[in-house]
Amino acid sequence: MQRIYVHPLPVRIWHMINAVGFVAMILTGTQIRYVGLFDLMSFRTAVTWHNWIGFVLIGNYFIWLLFYLFTDKIRVYHPELSPTKHFQASFRQLQYYGYGIFKGSPNPHQVSAYDKFNPMQSMMYQVVMFLLVPLLAVTGILLWDVQGFYGAVDFFGGVRVVDAVHVLIYIFFVFFIFFHVYMGSLGHTVTAHYKAMFVTGYEEVEGEPDRGGATKP
Amino acid sequence: MARSRRVNTITIGTFYTHLVKAVFAALLALLPATLMAAAAPADRLSDGDKTCLGCHGSDALKKELPGGKVLSLHVQGDGFAQSVHGVLGCAACHADVDLKTHPQNPKTIASSREYSIAMTKVCSGCHAEALKHNETSVHAKLLASGKPSAPVCTDCHSSHAVTPKTAYDTCVGCHLAAMEAHQKWLPNAGLHLEVVSCAACHAPAAQRMVDLRLYDGAAKKWVSEKEGKPEFENMARAADTDGNGLNAMELRKLMGQINRDEAAQPKNLRGRIELRTGVEAHRLSGKSEAIKDCTICHRQGAEPFQNVSVSLVSADGKPLRYKAQKEVLSSALSVDSLREFYAVGGTRSVFLDILLLLALLAGVSVPIGHQILKIIVKKQLAREAQQDAAAKAKGQDRP
Numbered sequence: 302m303q304r305i306y307v308h309p310l311p312v313r314i315w316h317m318i319n320a321v322g323f324v325a326m327i328l329t330g331t332q333i334r335y336v337g338l339f340d341l342m343s344f345r346t347a348v349t350w351h352n353w354i355g356f357v358l359i360g361n362y363f364i365w366l367l368f369y370l371f372t373d374k375i376r377v378y379h380p381e382l383s384p385t386k387h388f389q390a391s392f393r394q395l396q397y398y399g400y401g402i403f404k405g406s407p408n409p410h411q412v413s414a415y416d417k418f419n420p421m422q423s424m425m426y427q428v429v430m431f432l433l434v435p436l437l438a439v440t441g442i443l444l445w446d447v448q449g450f451y452g453a454v455d456f457f458g459g460v461r462v463v464d465a466v467h468v469l470i471y472i473f474f475v476f477f478i479f480f481h482v483y484m485g486s487l488g489h490t491v492t493a494h495y496k497a498m499f500v501t502g503y504e505e506v507e508g509e510p511d512r513g514g515a516t517k518p
Numbered sequence: 519m520a521r522s523r524r525v526n527t528i529t530i531g532t533f534y535t536h537l538v539k540a541v542f543a544a545l546l547a548l549l550p551a552t553l554m555a556a557a558a559p560a561d562r563l564s565d566g567d568k569t570c571l572g573c574h575g576s577d578a579l580k581k582e583l584p585g586g587k588v589l590s591l592h593v594q595g596d597g598f599a600q601s602v603h604g605v606l607g608c609a610a611c612h613a614d615v616d617l618k619t620h621p622q623n624p625k626t627i628a629s630s631r632e633y634s635i636a637m638t639k640v641c642s643g644c645h646a647e648a649l650k651h652n653e654t655s656v657h658a659k660l661l662a663s664g665k666p667s668a669p670v671c672t673d674c675h676s677s678h679a680v681t682p683k684t685a686y687d688t689c690v691g692c693h694l695a696a697m698e699a700h701q702k703w704l705p706n707a708g709l710h711l712e713v714v715s716c717a718a719c720h721a722p723a724a725q726r727m728v729d730l731r732l733y734d735g736a737a738k739k740w741v742s743e744k745e746g747k748p749e750f751e752n753m754a755r756a757a758d759t760d761g762n763g764l765n766a767m768e769l770r771k772l773m774g775q776i777n778r779d780e781a782a783q784p785k786n787l788r789g790r791i792e793l794r795t796g797v798e799a800h801r802l803s804g805k806s807e808a809i810k811d812c813t814i815c816h817r818q819g820a821e822p823f824q825n826v827s828v829s830l831v832s833a834d835g836k837p838l839r840y841k842a843q844k845e846v847l848s849s850a851l852s853v854d855s856l857r858e859f860y861a862v863g864g865t866r867s868v869f870l871d872i873l874l875l876l877a878l879l880a881g882v883s884v885p886i887g888h889q890i891l892k893i894i895v896k897k898q899l900a901r902e903a904q905q906d907a908a909a910k911a912k913g914q915d916r917p
Contacts, residue, residue: 336817336863344812344863348705398888403895444862448709455735459786459857468870472877479881483888 302489304503307417311368315361316498322358323474326351330471352445359438365430376415380427390420402487412504429477433470440467560595563604570608571595573621581627589630597679602834611640634672635661641671651800659804667692689716703810713859714791717799718822719809724798726822728847729790729837730859732776732830736783745833754828754840763841764828766849772828773855789847789859791815791822816863823847823864 308316332339332347342350369375381387393409401409410419418426440463443450447460457463488494489505497504560571571593573579579591598604603611614625627633642649649671652658660668674688690696696716700707718726732741743750757772758764764772777784793799815822826846827839846852847865859865 333816334863334866336813344816345705348812352705399891400895403892404899446706446709448706448712455857459854460860461853461857464860464862465853465867465870469873472870472874475874476877476881480884483885 302505302507304505305412305414306502307412307414307504308498308502309368309372309374310502311364312374313498313500313502315365315368318361318364319358320499322354322361323478325354326358327471327475327478329354334468355438355441355445359442362434362438374415377417378423378427378430381420381423387420387424391424394419394421398487407507412506417504433473436466437470437474440464440470558596559599559604561599563595563599564607566609567598567607581624583627583629585629587629589627589633593678600834601678601680602836603678603680611637631666634670634677637677638671645671645797648797648800651797655800655802656804657802686711686716713789714815715793715799717793717802718791719814720803720805721793721799721801722803722807722809724801725794725825726791727794727825727827728823728859729792729839730787730826730828730842730846730856731790731837732785732828733788733858734783734785740831741785742831742835743833743838748832748838750830750838751840758840763826763843764846765843766846766851766855769828769842769846770851770855786858787828787856789856789861794825813863815861818864818866820861820864823861 328341329347329351332341333344333351336344341347369378381390390409397406397409401407408419410416443454443457443463444460444467447454454460454463457466485494485498486492488497489507493505560568560575563571574591574593575595577590577592581589581591583589609615638649657669661670669692673692697707697711700711704710717724733739734741753775754764754772757768757775759768773787814820824844826842826844828842829837829839832838846856847859847861848867850867850869
């Protein structure tokens with residue numbers, strides 16, 4: 302078993318803040334939208350917390366962005382430009398999670414410091430980090446001060462369109478939180494990926510690492 | 519045949535004579551209209567009112583009060599003529615003035631304030647219900663306690679230029695620090711003060727409604743109906759095919775009709791939380807009793823969203839309202855027709871609620887489904903392993 306350093310400290314800090322922040326945003330957002338259905342806190346408290354945490358998460362996004370923009374680790378987000386290769390690899394990955402993993406087959410994706418995402422993760426994280434999170438932040442800022450950003454809100458089609466986009470992405474993240482946490486438990490032990498992402502930064506993989514990154518035997 | 523041709527035939531000279539006469543007649547016909555258009559609103563008043571304004575129209579008309587104070591007796595004729603009381607005339611409120619003795623025997627007025635208070639009795643002659651609501655209001659309590667700044671009817675509605683005003687414009691006339699006071703505790707205070715009538719929170723016992731009012735974004739003002747061309751109600755009635763209030767589709771149709779001129783900047787509906795009846799706005803409570811609970815509006819089925827109307831301002835400044843169904847506020851079809859009104863939690867779309875439920879189910883189902891799949895595959899693998907082992911054992915048993 303090799304230990305490969307794939308989650309540098311800035312990424313782990315960003316991820317920790319994001320994890321707590323997104324759960325808090327989903328809870329406060331749900332409270333704002335569904336007053337009466339459940340009452341975790343008052344509407345005003347939920348709005349205040351939602352606004353503050355939202356701004357913290359926007360700042361946090363820039364930790365992630367600046368880290369990847371100014372280090373060579375950006376390679377982990379490089380897309381696979383050949384659709385055939387991408388879909389073949391995705392299909393292999395899907396077969397692994399649907400069958401191979403139960404049989405004890407090796408993961409078709411070998412983690413390394415510059416290639417830490419399997420093809421399905423890679424595609425999903427590109428959509429999440431370059432499209433959904435920025436859209437969520439922009440629509441959130443517009444809704445935070447509809448009067449002040451009247452022109453921009455109107456440009457995007459009115460407050461209902463802006464709200465619908467914000468809520469649709471929130472709905473996606475409600476699903477994603479469950480999915481993401483569960484997928485994190487599918488390492489070689491249930492807690493292996495959690496330990497790597499939140500504490501050590503080292504992923505444990507079978508055999509020799511194929512390229513790059515600090516390793517520990 | 520030849521005779522009739524002679525009748526229908528005109529010479530060039532006769533043609534020009536007719537043309538000049540026609541133009542002259544047209545100009546003559548247009549003259550009164552032109553003169554009317556240029557006339558001052560005060561000219562529309564009755565002869566009796568004009569007689570009153572003969573003296574009271576002057577800036578210089580003043581009355582000395584005891585204590586050396588001076589009361590202006592000037593009435594702005596145009597302002598009065600354009601007011602909602604213009605059609606009633608001076609005598610409707612000043613019936614006590616006897617023209618046989620006026621102005622020779624002037625009234626005794628102790629002070630301007632005393633006179634305003636006394637005149638509330640006159641207001642109650644027509645506005646008894648409003649005055650009844652006012653009796654328990656914070657303004658009436660202040661007046662009873664003798665506070666000199668306690669407002670009476672004319673302080674909010676003015677004495678002669680009585681026009682329907684937005685509550686906010688009226689209230690901030692005295693409550694100058696209203697915005698700062700709300701900013702201390704109310705998120706988006708500016709937006710709330712723009713779209714929520716003051717009385718909607720400060721008359722907590724009153725019933726509220728949503729007024730979807732037509733706004734001209736290009737001109738930055740509420741849309742008013744053109745004088746003499748009352749189109750709005752007819753258009754709304756035509757759109758409301760089943761006559762039970764506008765539904766989301768009918769509202770779209772109405773907005774399409776209002777914005778049929780594609781070259782013009784489109785007009786939009788802006789939602790305002792108002793009181794169902796204006797008289798209820800007089801039930802103003804003290805600050806401590808005002809609504810501070812956000813969920814009065816920001817929850818599904820909230821009371822203000824049970825009554826909805828679409829409106830614009832009539833030529834004389836009053837709101838012209840047409841009923842809409844409450845479902846228009848949460849319909850997915852209203853994305854464009856209500857692009858400027860949305861209250862978080864209160865007007866949320868059912869379609870998005872269903873999507874959220876599906877996302878939640880999918881989020882829980884993926885781990886459960888994957889674990890079930892794990893059990894099935896493992897059982898299958900164990901069965902295959904058993905069969906392999908049995909087959910091997912069978913093979914070994916053979917000689």
